[in-house]
Amino acid sequence: xxxxxxxxxxxxxxxxxxxRILIQCLYSLGxxxxxxxxxxxxxxxxxxxxxxxxxxxxxxxxxDSSLAVLDRVFDDSRDDSRRNTALYLVLKxxxxxxxxxxETSLALSVLQKQAQVFRVxxxxxxxxxxxxxxxxxxxxxxxxxxxxxxxxxxxxxELEKLIPTPVxxxxxxxxxxxxxxxxxxxxxxxxxxxxxxxxxxEDHRCGRDxxxxxxxxxxxxxKNEVWFVQFSDSGKYLATASSDCTAIIWKVLDDNEVELMxxxxxHQNPVSFVSWSPDDTKLLTCGNAEVLKLWDVExxxxxxxxxxxxxxxxxxxxxxxxxxxxxVCGSSDPERGIxxxxxxxxxxKAWRGxxxxxxxxxxxxxxxxxxxxVFSDKEIRILNLESLVERVVTEEQAITSLSVSGDxxxxxxxxxxxxxxxxxxxxxxxxxxxxxxxxxxxxxxRSCFGGLDSSFIASGSEDSQVYIWNVKNKKPLEVLSGHxxxxxxxxxxxxxPLMLASASDDQTIRIWGPGKPVR
Amino acid sequence: xxxRQFEHIVVKDNDIQSIxxxxxxxxxxxxxxxxxxxxxxxxxxxxxxxNMERRKQIMHCILEKKALKAVELTEQLGQDLLEKxxxxxxxxxxxxxxxxxxxxxxxxxxxxxxxxxxxFGMVQKYVGKLxxxxxLLAYEDPEKSxxxxxxxxxxxxxxxxxxxxxxxxxxxxxxxxxxxxxLQQVTVARQYLTEENGKDAFPPFSLKDYVKG
Numbered sequence: 001x002x003x004x005x006x007x008x009x010x011x012x013x014x015x016x017x018x019x020r021i022l023i024q025c026l027y028s029l030g031x032x033x034x035x036x037x038x039x040x041x042x043x044x045x046x047x048x049x050x051x052x053x054x055x056x057x058x059x060x061x062x063x064d065s066s067l068a069v070l071d072r073v074f075d076d077s078r079d080d081s082r083r084n085t086a087l088y089l090v091l092k093x094x095x096x097x098x099x100x101x102x103e104t105s106l107a108l109s110v111l112q113k114q115a116q117v118f119r120v121x122x123x124x125x126x127x128x129x130x131x132x133x134x135x136x137x138x139x140x141x142x143x144x145x146x147x148x149x150x151x152x153x154x155x156x157x158e159l160e161k162l163i164p165t166p167v168x169x170x171x172x173x174x175x176x177x178x179x180x181x182x183x184x185x186x187x188x189x190x191x192x193x194x195x196x197x198x199x200x201x202e203d204h205r206c207g208r209d210x211x212x213x214x215x216x217x218x219x220x221x222x223k224n225e226v227w228f229v230q231f232s233d234s235g236k237y238l239a240t241a242s243s244d245c246t247a248i249i250w251k252v253l254d255d256n257e258v259e260l261m262x263x264x265x266x267h268q269n270p271v272s273f274v275s276w277s278p279d280d281t282k283l284l285t286c287g288n289a290e291v292l293k294l295w296d297v298e299x300x301x302x303x304x305x306x307x308x309x310x311x312x313x314x315x316x317x318x319x320x321x322x323x324x325x326x327x328v329c330g331s332s333d334p335e336r337g338i339x340x341x342x343x344x345x346x347x348x349k350a351w352r353g354x355x356x357x358x359x360x361x362x363x364x365x366x367x368x369x370x371x372x373x374v375f376s377d378k379e380i381r382i383l384n385l386e387s388l389v390e391r392v393v394t395e396e397q398a399i400t401s402l403s404v405s406g407d408x409x410x411x412x413x414x415x416x417x418x419x420x421x422x423x424x425x426x427x428x429x430x431x432x433x434x435x436x437x438x439x440x441x442x443x444x445x446r447s448c449f450g451g452l453d454s455s456f457i458a459s460g461s462e463d464s465q466v467y468i469w470n471v472k473n474k475k476p477l478e479v480l481s482g483h484x485x486x487x488x489x490x491x492x493x494x495x496x497p498l499m500l501a502s503a504s505d506d507q508t509i510r511i512w513g514p515g516k517p518v519r
Numbered sequence: 520x521x522x523r524q525f526e527h528i529v530v531k532d533n534d535i536q537s538i539x540x541x542x543x544x545x546x547x548x549x550x551x552x553x554x555x556x557x558x559x560x561x562x563x564x565x566x567x568x569x570n571m572e573r574r575k576q577i578m579h580c581i582l583e584k585k586a587l588k589a590v591e592l593t594e595q596l597g598q599d600l601l602e603k604x605x606x607x608x609x610x611x612x613x614x615x616x617x618x619x620x621x622x623x624x625x626x627x628x629x630x631x632x633x634x635x636x637x638x639f640g641m642v643q644k645y646v647g648k649l650x651x652x653x654x655l656l657a658y659e660d661p662e663k664s665x666x667x668x669x670x671x672x673x674x675x676x677x678x679x680x681x682x683x684x685x686x687x688x689x690x691x692x693x694x695x696x697x698x699x700x701x702l703q704q705v706t707v708a709r710q711y712l713t714e715e716n717g718k719d720a721f722p723p724f725s726l727k728d729y730v731k732g
Contacts, residue, residue, distance in 0.1 A: 105625075108629065113659070125654065
């Protein structure tokens with residue numbers, strides 16, 4: 001019973017369709033009585049009359065009628081392949097039943113006449129012939145009427161997937177519509193930071209309590225400016241590097257409190273960069289005027305100094321491969337190039353020479369397939385280590401740092417023009433996404449991805465604040481105050497979307513946690 | 520030596536007659552062979568007359584649409600012959616299937632396909648041809664189907680030729696006639712000369728042109 005009543009504030013929803021999908025929903029949730037009750041009260045049937053008729057014909061084995069109904073039902077649609085598949089399935093069941101009963105001539109006549117009459121298409125006709133000869137289901141045998149009914153019901157289930165609307169409506173339609181609406185709301189939610197189920201009672205909107213925005217701890221230990229901070233891949237450790245020539249390994253306890261573990265002393269000059277091995281067991285430290293050193297995390301003991309006592313081999317940045325035994329480092333000296341080592345200190349590979357200017361920053365994607373290098377000072381080279389194909393991205397302003405997203409698909413660079421540019425690794429974008437708001441002109445300021453699915457970016461700033469953006473918006477989402485001097489570097493805990501660390505010239509490291517909700 | 524100066528080569532009559540004779544014997548034209556021998560006085564090579572008779576019989580079975588009989592006779596000649604030449608065996612069985620379909624014996628054809636052809640469907644290389652053959656069942660008029668080539672006499676001749684060669688191989692006789700080899704050789708030699716010297720100096724070999732004179 002269709003009428004033209006509409007629902008919704010804009011009159012875009014047809015009432016009979018709305019009720020029909022409600023009934024379908026009740027059935028799919030298992031509330032048969034309620035569903036059937038609603039069918040009676042509203043006089044709207046979940047199954048269309050055409051489909052009910054088809055059901056009856058298939059279940060009683062009236063194949064001619066079934067084929068005719070399907071032919072009619074598909075008449076409007078332009079989807080020939082679904083039509084042919086539906087007719088093919090019915091013919092196959094029909095042939096199977098005839099052959100099982102030993103009625104070979106009947107089967108052959110169906111194959112030769114019906115298949116052609118209904119124009120199922122050459123491919124399907126040939127498939128039917130092949131099935132007749134080779135399929136086990138077409139062997140004569142015991143006829144179990146229960147089994148036959150079962151097969152007929154399965155045929156109907158398959159047909160349901162092929163028949164177009166409105167004769168059959170897609171399964172779980174209401175659920176799908178509601179989920180789409182919720183996904184849209186999540187899309188516009190700037191603070192969204194978890195995959196928990198959301199409430200349907202209100203339009204979804206997260207607040208600042210969903211991201212780190214309040215200081216929960218201040219770490220005091222370094223004796224001079226802290227230039228670098230990074231969480232380990234497991235989020236259980238933190239490492240910081242300072243101009244006091246040391247690096248410190250911190251432990252993140254179960255309650256998210258951070259505790260000092262080891263102070264690594266050996267460098268003669270400021271340490272400006274650290275890198276965690278993916279398995280958490282080793283740490284690399286280096287600096288613009290310093291060599292590269294390898295430490296054991298558990299004991300805090302120095303394992304190796306790279307460069308064969310060549311104290312001129314200064315390393316500006318380094319990165320690990322997923323196997324935690326190979327690492328690569330870039331020199332702050334032009335022509336020294338990039339060198340790949342193993343943890344015993346053996347050189348595996350090197351890129352040297354005039355084509356290799358000073359390395360500003362370096363990273364390896366989490367899958368170990370690509371190496372991204374920032375060369376002094378506007379060039380980004382992305383090298384696929386397997387195919388050795390290289391792609392170059394040139395920026396217009398000097399780049400000071402590089403960071404790769406957790407899924408390895410994107411990377412960000414900080415420019416001395418106070419912009420952060422986000423690029424895709426695959427190279428499909430012609431332009432980067434740009435983020436502004438922070439201050440950067442004189443120093444190296446570093447940023448990072450963070451939060452659920454790397455949907456946020458955080459950066460340090462020369463105005464002593466931490467800036468946080470949602471990737472969807474170029475203006476900052478939150479600006480966090482607390483430090484008293486330039487914030488040089490930030491790191492978002494990869495395993496805890498609510499934990500962020502920042503390192504500052506004020507010699508401290510701040511740990512940030514979820515803010516108080518704004519009421 | 521200039522390859523165009525072939526006119527200076529002397530060809531003996533005997534050689535030509537041998538070539539013709541071997542062609543006739545290869546293709547089981549025994550009466551013609553006898554006639555040629557008596558007319559020219561050329562000495563017929565010692566060949567296995569019995570083998571030739573059998574081959575002749577088998578070829579005729581195929582061309583006369585008696586593929587199963589051909590299979591039976593082949594097995595008499597060598598038990599493992601068809602075992603070792605599955606492709607050929609499959610082609611022969613397909614021919615029998617086609618014969619049944621053409622005779623209107625659909626039910627028999629269906630049964631035969633299930634028992635004898637279906638097993639070949641397990642092997643990837645036979646699937647295409649098997650699908651084509653079986654699909655004939657779906658057409659009331661196989662002649663009008665897209666697979667009508669399976670019903671043609673050219674196809675039968677092709678299968679017959681293949682079987683003939685296999686039988687000769689089995690009997691340790693050459694499976695290609697000198698005539699065929701000569702034509703193949705000439706074509707290749709010409710191709711080589713054309714590649715080396717260009718189409719104008721040496722056009723590709725065309726038998727038709729030669730026969731016209």
